[in-house]
Amino acid sequence: MNIPAYYEFCNRVKTFSGHKALDQLPQILQNLKAKKPLIITDKGVSAAGLITIVNKALGTKVKAGAIYDDVPPDSDLKVVNKVAEVYKNKGCDAIVAVGGGSVLDTAKGVNILVSENADDLMRFTGAGAVKRKLKPLIAIPTTSGTGSEVTLVAVIADHENSLKMVFTSIFLLPDAAILDSRMTKTLPPFLTALTAMDAMSHAVESYICIGKNPLSDAHALSAIELISQNLLNVVKKPKDLEGRLALANASILAGAAFSNSMVGMVHNLGHATGAICHVPHGSCMSIFLPYGLEYNLHKSEKAIGELYFALAGAEAYNDTPVKERPFKTIEFLRNLNEELHTATDGRHSRFLGEIFDRDNNPMVPQSKLKDIAVNAMGDGAKIYNPEELSLEDNLMVLQHAFDGTPLNLKKIKKG
Amino acid sequence: MKIYEEIKPKKKPIKKIYVAAMLWFVGRAIQAAAKTDKNVKEEFKNLRDDFAFSLGVVPNGPVMIVGKTKEGKVKYQGWSKKGQKLTLEMNIKNIEAAMLVFTFQESTSVAFARNRFFVTGDLPDALAVVRILDLVEVYLLPKIITKLAVKRYPKWSELNPIKKYVNRIIIYVRTILGV
Numbered sequence: 001m002n003i004p005a006y007y008e009f010c011n012r013v014k015t016f017s018g019h020k021a022l023d024q025l026p027q028i029l030q031n032l033k034a035k036k037p038l039i040i041t042d043k044g045v046s047a048a049g050l051i052t053i054v055n056k057a058l059g060t061k062v063k064a065g066a067i068y069d070d071v072p073p074d075s076d077l078k079v080v081n082k083v084a085e086v087y088k089n090k091g092c093d094a095i096v097a098v099g100g101g102s103v104l105d106t107a108k109g110v111n112i113l114v115s116e117n118a119d120d121l122m123r124f125t126g127a128g129a130v131k132r133k134l135k136p137l138i139a140i141p142t143t144s145g146t147g148s149e150v151t152l153v154a155v156i157a158d159h160e161n162s163l164k165m166v167f168t169s170i171f172l173l174p175d176a177a178i179l180d181s182r183m184t185k186t187l188p189p190f191l192t193a194l195t196a197m198d199a200m201s202h203a204v205e206s207y208i209c210i211g212k213n214p215l216s217d218a219h220a221l222s223a224i225e226l227i228s229q230n231l232l233n234v235v236k237k238p239k240d241l242e243g244r245l246a247l248a249n250a251s252i253l254a255g256a257a258f259s260n261s262m263v264g265m266v267h268n269l270g271h272a273t274g275a276i277c278h279v280p281h282g283s284c285m286s287i288f289l290p291y292g293l294e295y296n297l298h299k300s301e302k303a304i305g306e307l308y309f310a311l312a313g314a315e316a317y318n319d320t321p322v323k324e325r326p327f328k329t330i331e332f333l334r335n336l337n338e339e340l341h342t343a344t345d346g347r348h349s350r351f352l353g354e355i356f357d358r359d360n361n362p363m364v365p366q367s368k369l370k371d372i373a374v375n376a377m378g379d380g381a382k383i384y385n386p387e388e389l390s391l392e393d394n395l396m397v398l399q400h401a402f403d404g405t406p407l408n409l410k411k412i413k414k415g
Numbered sequence: 416m417k418i419y420e421e422i423k424p425k426k427k428p429i430k431k432i433y434v435a436a437m438l439w440f441v442g443r444a445i446q447a448a449a450k451t452d453k454n455v456k457e458e459f460k461n462l463r464d465d466f467a468f469s470l471g472v473v474p475n476g477p478v479m480i481v482g483k484t485k486e487g488k489v490k491y492q493g494w495s496k497k498g499q500k501l502t503l504e505m506n507i508k509n510i511e512a513a514m515l516v517f518t519f520q521e522s523t524s525v526a527f528a529r530n531r532f533f534v535t536g537d538l539p540d541a542l543a544v545v546r547i548l549d550l551v552e553v554y555l556l557p558k559i560i561t562k563l564a565v566k567r568y569p570k571w572s573e574l575n576p577i578k579k580y581v582n583r584i585i586i587y588v589r590t591i592l593g594v
Contacts (some may be wrong), residue, residue, distance in 0.1 A: 005521075006529045166538070211528035262528065378539030383527050388567035415567025 006144040007213035009260045010170055013139075013150045017179040017249060019241055022057035022140070025096070028176050029062055032136035034094030036065035038087045040107045041098040043069055045142050048186045054098055054140065065092035075102045077165070080109035080121060087114045094136040098183070099175075100195070101146035101281075104139055107187045108172045111137050120172075121156065121165065130169035139174040143195040144247035145182045146281075147202055147255015149177035164275075167185045179248040181241040189235045190347035193340040194282025196231045199223060200333075201285035202254035205263040205292065207307060208300040216261035224310035226250035231336070235343045264385035266292035269397065272376035274354070277364045279413035283349050286340070290333045291397050292385075293326070295406040298414050299386035303324050308332065316349055330406075351404030369398045388415050425435070430510050435477035436518045438470065440590060441489040441551065442479035448551050451582050458547050460490050468503035468536070468544055469496055472513045491593075503536035504523070505544060519563040520525035521547060543580030554586050 016024050029037060041051055046069040052377050087095070087110060095114075097107030112124050115134035125131050139149035148154075154167045186316060187195070203223035205218050227250045234243035269291075270284030293304050305325030309317040311332045320328050340348040349355045352364040364372075373394035376382070382389050393413065400407050448455040459466070465481025471494075480492040480499055492499065507513040512531035515521045523545055526532060534541045549565045553574065562568050 004529060006531075008530050209528075210525055339590065378542060380538045380542065382542065383524050383545070386566075388565075413570065415565075 001214060001217070004213050007211070007215075007261075009039065009213060009215040010152070010173075011150055011256045011260070012170070012173050014176045015150075015179065015252060016176065017245065017252075019181045019245065021178050021180040022053060022182070025054070025057045025138070025178065026059055026062050028138060028178070029136070030093060032094060032138075032175055034136045035062060036090070036092050037062070037094040037096045037136075037138070038083070038090065038092040038110075039064045039067040039069075039096045040071060040083060040103055041067070042067045042071040042073075042100075042103055044071070045099050045103070048142075050098060050142055050183055050186070053182055055178075056094070058125070063409075064096070066090040069104045071099065071103045073102055075109065075154075075156045076120060077156055078160075080106055080113065080156055081119070083110045084113040084119075094138070094355075096138045096140065098140045098142060100143040101148045101157075102148070104141070104148035104174075105154040105156060107137060107139070108148075108167065110155045111135055111172070112154075113245075121167075124167055125165045130167065131162060132171060132172045134171050137174040139177045140183060141177070141179070141248065141251065143187060143191065143251075144184055145195050145199055145242070145251035145256065147199060147251050149174055150252055150255040151259040152181045153259070177252060179245065179252060179389040181245040181248065184244045185239065185241065187238070187244075189238060190344040192238065192247070193231065193235050193344055193348045194280060194286065196227050196234075196250070196282075197286035197289070197337075197340070198282040199247070199251040199254040200227050200231075201266050201289050201292075202228070202258040202263065203250075204264050204289060204307060204333075205252070206257040206261040206384065208293070208303045209262060209264040210297060210386055211261035211384050212303070213261055216257040219257035220261075220309045221307075223250040223253035224307060225255060226253070228311045228332075228336075232339055232343060235340060262384040263381050263398070264292060265295060265382060265387075265389055268376050268379045268381040268385065268389065269372070269394065269401075271379050271381065273364065274363065275375055276372045277292060278367055279352075279355055279363050283355055286337055287349060287351055287401055288397075290330050290337075291401055291407060293330045293333070294409065295397060295412060296386045297326055297330075297409065298412070304329050331412065334406075352398070352402040353404065364402065366402060369395060369402060373398055387412070422506065427510050430514050431472075432479060432490070434472060434510065434513045434517055438477050438479035440482050441470075441548070443556075443590040443593060444551050444555055444586055445481050445515060445547060446489055446491040446593075447586040448547075448554060448582075450589065451585050452550060452554070455547055455550050459483065459542050462540060462543060463502065465500065465502060466540065467492065467499060467501050468505060469499070469501050470505045470544075471496075471507065472510050473506045501536075503540045503544065504534065505541060506533050506535070507531055508533065519560055522564050522566065524566055547556075551586075554583050 036167045095107050097104050111134045141149050152170050152172050156165050203220040207220040226246045230243040230246040234240050266288040269288050273279050273284045308325045308329045355363045376394050469480045471478025516526050552561050554563050
């Protein structure tokens with residue numbers, strides 16, 4: 001194992017995991033000296049009855065100060081300001097975020113405003129601008145997932161000015177994360193597949209990119225093993241609570257991994273595709289993941305080969321000659337996408353050209369590939385990618401991802 | 416009561432002088448490259464009109480500043496942040512980290528990955544500066560050293576050797592003369 005000359009790793013989030021882990025919520029709040037939490041969530045989570053479970057867990061000792069359940073799918077500055085007002089008006093003293101990435105990021109943004117007693121979130125953008133401990137924040141993820149419950153990043157969009165604000169600080173880390181299998185039990189199969197492949201991309205990229213370190217590697221490999229062993233089962237049998245808990249743990253492990261070693265071209269191209277064509281993040285991740293490995297093969301061959309152990313198990317790994325292992329890794333992930341496509345009745349996309357919106361219109365037209373390639377040049381994730389990416393390289397990968405054809409390894413420019 | 420002597424950290428003057436000299440040269444080389452190489456010109460053209468960035472060591476330097484003038488020209492603007500309106504600050508956390516970067520023991524991207532830098536300002540602008548620095552390093556340094564600093568050395572089809580050597584001479588002359 002290669003130990004980098006220097007690295008930093010921080011994961012201060014206390015994790016509670018179990019089939020009824022939410023029962024710990026009153027004790028967690030008491031330990032944080034919180035009596036009147038604001039619950040932040042979205043309409044989907046509310047409609048699924050998950051807030052009822054959270055309220056029941058609170059019991060009689062603690063009562064929520066307020067519940068805000070109108071967070072949009074894409075975290076928004078106006079909503080953050082509105083929720084912060086609710087927090088102040090209701091005299092809350094803690095935040096309980098119940099939802100996916102957007103809810104968790106919104107909660108982090110709200111926490112900045114209410115803790116700093118500020119009304120301008122822009123002052124805190126960038127890395128390290130939040131410099132002190134914030135109010136207690138408990139994260140209860142309902143997808144498996146973005147891993148936001150253990151990341152020190154929040155991304156909030158200012159739609160009015162077409163800006164995406166990024167906040168990075170260790171003080172954004174929640175105080176606690178609760179993984180309760182009941183929270184993801186009702187997640188539909190295609191969303192289970194999307195969010196789990198998002199977690200898979202976090203783990204894989206953190207293992208092969210240049211920020212890798214022994215601590216993030218350990219988290220990443222565990223995450224990959226859990227996803228590989230449980231994802232298809234859970235997609236086919238959504239009520240498999242053991243499987244749901246395993247995926248929730250995989251998501252938090254992958255989140256801890258990439259939060260401390262960053263990600264590369266899969267996220268680079270995925271962010272750009274999401275920004276230009278509004279494709280769900282998980283779709284982008286699952287499509288670009290095999291391409292990211294092919295593109296970086298000459299630089300990260302050993303690491304990509306090692307992933308095969310976590311994906312396929314010890315026996316398959318031992319039976320495969322060392323030189324073939326990286327190719328087997330890529331093949332495994334492509335096959336996984338195929339199987340998920342079948343198991344979700346075609347809703348899990350395998351290439352960009354087969355992503356359609358609700359009105360059956362293609363979400364990524366061929367004509368937009370150039371815009372996506374240009375947008376990707378401004379995304380920070382490319383710094384951590386092992387191989388350089390120029391505009392032409394982006395276009396080449398995007399075209400193959402659009403057509404669903406593997407990259408021609410001979411055409412990759414090697415640094 | 417025992418009195419303890421205050422331990423003052425050493426000032427590392429040699430390292431500071433070396434990094435200062437490298438930053439001074441790179442800053443002036445960026446100014447020269449912006450007049451000589453079309454890719455560097457294009458990168459600056461895509462940046463905002465009041466773009467100015469600093470690259471240096473916190474907390475007390477050394478630092479170099481490069482920015483666009485009102486006429487749109489790229490100019491090396493000295494080694495002091497006082498009175499400067501910076502749109503991007505690329506800060507190296509300490510002089511030891513700066514030495515790793517400027518003695519090419521760590522490439523720019525590896526230095527980022529190892530948290531040697533922190534950046535204030537727009538990330539796309541920071542990436543543009545990294546691309547500019549890569550291009551300038553190709554001109555300033557022999558291939559054997561540049562390959563330690565950049566992820567991928569340009570192929571012949573991207574930068575033919577004749578153009579590279581001619582531009583290298585022009586950039587060196589411009590850097591030394593400051594024109």
